Amino acid sequence: MNNKLISSIKPFYVMEILEKAQEYERDGRSVSHLEIGEPTEQIHPLIKKEAKRAIDDNHDKYSNSLGLIELRDLISRRYKSDFNLDVSTEKIIITNGSSAALILALISILEKDDEIILIEPYYPCYPQLVKIFGGKIRVFRTSSKDGYQVNLKKFKDFLSSETKAVIINSPSNPTGVSQNKEVIEFLSSLDIKIISDEIYQGLNYLDNKDTILNYSAEGIVVNGFSKFYSMTGWRLGYLIVPEKYIRVIQKLQQNMYICAPTISQYAAIGALNITEEDISMLVLSYRKKRDFMMSSLLDMGMDIGYMPDSSFYIFANMENYCTNSLDLSLDILDKVGLGVAPGLDFGPSFKKYIRFSYSSSFENIEIGLGKMKEYIKEYK
Amino acid sequence: MNNKLISSIKPFYVMEILEKAQEYERDGRSVSHLEIGEPTEQIHPLIKKEAKRAIDDNHDKYSNSLGLIELRDLISRRYKSDFNLDVSTEKIIITNGSSAALILALISILEKDDEIILIEPYYPCYPQLVKIFGGKIRVFRTSSKDGYQVNLKKFKDFLSSETKAVIINSPSNPTGVSQNKEVIEFLSSLDIKIISDEIYQGLNYLDNKDTILNYSAEGIVVNGFSKFYSMTGWRLGYLIVPEKYIRVIQKLQQNMYICAPTISQYAAIGALNITEEDISMLVLSYRKKRDFMMSSLLDMGMDIGYMPDSSFYIFANMENYCTNSLDLSLDILDKVGLGVAPGLDFGPSFKKYIRFSYSSSFENIEIGLGKMKEYIKEYK
Numbered sequence: 168m169n170n171k172l173i174s175s176i177k178p179f180y181v182m183e184i185l186e187k188a189q190e191y192e193r194d195g196r197s198v199s200h201l202e203i204g205e206p207t208e209q210i211h212p213l214i215k216k217e218a219k220r221a222i223d224d225n226h227d228k229y230s231n232s233l234g235l236i237e238l239r240d241l242i243s244r245r246y247k248s249d250f251n252l253d254v255s256t257e258k259i260i261i262t263n264g265s266s267a268a269l270i271l272a273l274i275s276i277l278e279k280d281d282e283i284i285l286i287e288p289y290y291p292c293y294p295q296l297v298k299i300f301g302g303k304i305r306v307f308r309t310s311s312k313d314g315y316q317v318n319l320k321k322f323k324d325f326l327s328s329e330t331k332a333v334i335i336n337s338p339s340n341p342t343g344v345s346q347n348k349e350v351i352e353f354l355s356s357l358d359i360k361i362i363s364d365e366i367y368q369g370l371n372y373l374d375n376k377d378t379i380l381n382y383s384a385e386g387i388v389v390n391g392f393s394k395f396y397s398m399t400g401w402r403l404g405y406l407i408v409p410e411k412y413i414r415v416i417q418k419l420q421q422n423m424y425i426c427a428p429t430i431s432q433y434a435a436i437g438a439l440n441i442t443e444e445d446i447s448m449l450v451l452s453y454r455k456k457r458d459f460m461m462s463s464l465l466d467m468g469m470d471i472g473y474m475p476d477s478s479f480y481i482f483a484n485m486e487n488y489c490t491n492s493l494d495l496s497l498d499i500l501d502k503v504g505l506g507v508a509p510g511l512d513f514g515p516s517f518k519k520y521i522r523f524s525y526s527s528s529f530e531n532i533e534i535g536l537g538k539m540k541e542y543i544k545e546y547k
Numbered sequence: 548m549n550n551k552l553i554s555s556i557k558p559f560y561v562m563e564i565l566e567k568a569q570e571y572e573r574d575g576r577s578v579s580h581l582e583i584g585e586p587t588e589q590i591h592p593l594i595k596k597e598a599k600r601a602i603d604d605n606h607d608k609y610s611n612s613l614g615l616i617e618l619r620d621l622i623s624r625r626y627k628s629d630f631n632l633d634v635s636t637e638k639i640i641i642t643n644g645s646s647a648a649l650i651l652a653l654i655s656i657l658e659k660d661d662e663i664i665l666i667e668p669y670y671p672c673y674p675q676l677v678k679i680f681g682g683k684i685r686v687f688r689t690s691s692k693d694g695y696q697v698n699l700k701k702f703k704d705f706l707s708s709e710t711k712a713v714i715i716n717s718p719s720n721p722t723g724v725s726q727n728k729e730v731i732e733f734l735s736s737l738d739i740k741i742i743s744d745e746i747y748q749g750l751n752y753l754d755n756k757d758t759i760l761n762y763s764a765e766g767i768v769v770n771g772f773s774k775f776y777s778m779t780g781w782r783l784g785y786l787i788v789p790e791k792y793i794r795v796i797q798k799l800q801q802n803m804y805i806c807a808p809t810i811s812q813y814a815a816i817g818a819l820n821i822t823e824e825d826i827s828m829l830v831l832s833y834r835k836k837r838d839f840m841m842s843s844l845l846d847m848g849m850d851i852g853y854m855p856d857s858s859f860y861i862f863a864n865m866e867n868y869c870t871n872s873l874d875l876s877l878d879i880l881d882k883v884g885l886g887v888a889p890g891l892d893f894g895p896s897f898k899k900y901i902r903f904s905y906s907s908s909f910e911n912i913e914i915g916l917g918k919m920k921e922y923i924k925e926y927k
Contacts, residue, residue: 169654169655169656169657169658171658172654172658173655173795173798176795176798176799176802177798178798179801182801205608205609207608209605210605210607215602215603218602218810219599219602222595222598222599223595225589225590226780227590227778227779227780227781228585228587228777228779228780229585229779229780230780263643263782263804263808264804264805266802266803266804266805267643267804270803274549274552274679275549275553276549277549278549278551278552292801292802295798295802296802296803299654299799299802299803301681397608398607399607399608399609399805400606400607400608400609400610400806400808400809400810401607401808401809401810402643402782402804402805402806402807402808402809415553415556418553418556418557418558418675419556419679421559421562421672422556422646422672422675422676422679423646423650423676423679424643424644424646424647424782425644425646425779425782426780426782427782428643428780428781428782428808428811429780429781429782430598430780430781430810430811431808431810
């Protein structure tokens with residue numbers, strides 16, 4: 168067994184919460200889930216329709232390794248209509264979820280022991296994937312007092328001659344913050360590669376939808392259909408890469424994945440045909456949930472200290488209530504039946520934080536926040 | 548860019564044939580495809596039904612990272628009914644195609660520069676994946692005069708103290724041969740790990756369906772739904788691992804894939820409920836195609852020299868016709884509009900061989916073989 172690698176891969180602490188929650192549920196206790204970063208929205212009927220049509224029409228064999236050309240074209244046109252950007256279809260590669268997009272990007276750029284900068288708090292998979300593919304991690308910390316924006320001066324000083332790339336995630340899991348234009352512009356001006364994980368793109372509540380491609384044609388975009396279109400189980404993502412990477416990524420794709428799931432690719436064509444009106448309603452509904460959760464948490468006296476403007480997360484500092492939020496999360500679950508995500512998953516500096524997700528129904532959020540209020544009142 | 552790795556990843560030569568074939572087809576020429584290792588059979592109605600039901604019922608979010616328990620249970624029961632083996636559901640992990648199963652297995656066992664033995668001719672992805680994940684390749688050659696069986700004596704001498712594992716593929720792509728009981732038994736007795744790629748399991752025409760688990764509980768099984776059930780585009784496979792690997796693989800799965808496509812998992816439940824009668828008819832139809840292709844090729848005077856007994860491939864020695872079968876394949880395509888797979892993809896020792904696939908319809912096979920006959924008669 169590859170003991171060295173394996174012992175370096177950490178479990179997700181949120182899984183401990185989830186497993187405990189499931190145990191309680193099996194015992195008949197009702198649990199509210201604000202720990203899960205997965206939209207519970209039903210998918211749009213157009214997505215179902217296209218998927219079922221593909222099944223009926225037997226369009227279920229391997230696709231081209233780069234993906235269905237119709238889907239790649241639609242994505243290209245989307246960048247034109249959303250950002251007035253010309254993104255050639257050639258540069259768009261359909262992948263098995265955004266996980267695969269990230270892996271393909273990492274393998275393409277990483278040489279053994281290359282240094283990759285992560286912006287803390289970060290999506291928990293980043294450090295693990297960098298480790299699996301042989302890179303070295305350096306963690307650049309952001310904080311609520313800067314609104315979780317990257318401090319440009321500090322970042323410049325933080326860079327080393329060994330730095331190969333930075334992974335940014337804007338909008339962010341777990342903070343629900345998008346990096347400012349100035350930050351992205353600055354990062355794009357540096358002589359390092361940027362992997363820009365834009366999986367929450369479009370879930371923006373400040374008219375601040377953005378992409379690295381607005382600043383640099385050299386940026387590598389990771390995106391997908393899981394979050395915005397609630398298509399998590401369909402495992403469909405995409406990569407946009409500079410032209411010189413296309414052949415390389417294609418070779419890796421052929422060997423590692425063959426192609427993305429074909430039915431899911433047709434389903435995604437359905438997703439990209441959803442009307443503007445339906446899309447606006449979806450974004451508005453998330454925005455209302457954000458507003459409600461934010462004001463409820465502030466009413467309880469939670470220390471948040473910034474305004475989340477995108478994705479579906481709020482990250483709260485719980486240092487007044489705990490020394491380790493994993494214990495706190497387990498206690499909240501135990502006392503009032505509410506699941507929240509412990510901050511340690513998102514980086515060691517945030518072990519006193521917890522992440523609340525508003526990806527579920529308004530009703531669930533309301534019940535969950537009621538439980539949180541009860542917990543604070545009764546037990547703290 | 549990771550230039551060292553990237554330049555070491557070879558393109559598939561068969562892709563050159565395919566691309567050329569598509570070019571001809573765009574120009575209006577009719578091409579017969581015997582180069583493709585993908586079943587063209589329509590999937591069984593039960594598979595469609597379960598997939599569509601899952602879509603209607605909104606069972607399309609992330610599944611458990613190990614896979615749907617119902618599906619894992621069905622696979623476990625299948626090992627009981629097929630082989631009278633008790634394979635615990637715990638040890639079965641559902642993956643994004645058998646590609647992911649192989650990758651998870653490799654990462655779990657490989658440490659940098661570990662030696663992995665491949666049996667030549669081999670599935671073209673094996674050497675590439677071993678390279679991507681940092682292993683060293685040693686190639687053990689088999690030949691038609693041994694019926695592509697592993698020679699036990701030679702293999703024993705071939706082992707080094709550095710050997711970590713061997714990858715076997717029985718039934719095999721490209722030879723269409725299953726390793727004998729004695730071979731598998733012998734390999735299982737050695738002090739190395741065995742990754743047993745059993746993706747063609749069940750496509751056996753000599754009542755020789757088998758699994759490494761009949762010989763060793765330590766064997767790692769890679770399997771999936773693509774070949775037997777013609778579900779290539781659904782990207783669904785599975786791994787069976789010794790208990791000690793489960794946690795490790797789960798951690799890797801969570802980070803690298805999250806889970807296998809959920810709709811595909813429900814579709815696979817449909818596949819495992821297909822009646823014995825329908826399964827027998829499927830196997831019989833492949834067997835008839837094998838018989839027809841084999842006798843046609845022998846009639847043309849092809850040098851095959853062994854009896855393919857499984858999967859859907861026949862591997863022919865073309866040294867009387869070429870010094871490099873890639874050129875030969877391109878010439879066959881050009882002269883008579885027939886695609887075949889050049890042997891170089893399956894290992895350097897086989898660069899004068901070509902692989903014929905009988906995974907398409909009887910009619911296509913008949914037309915394709917007619918073209919081959921014409922080529923031999925007119926041009927050689």
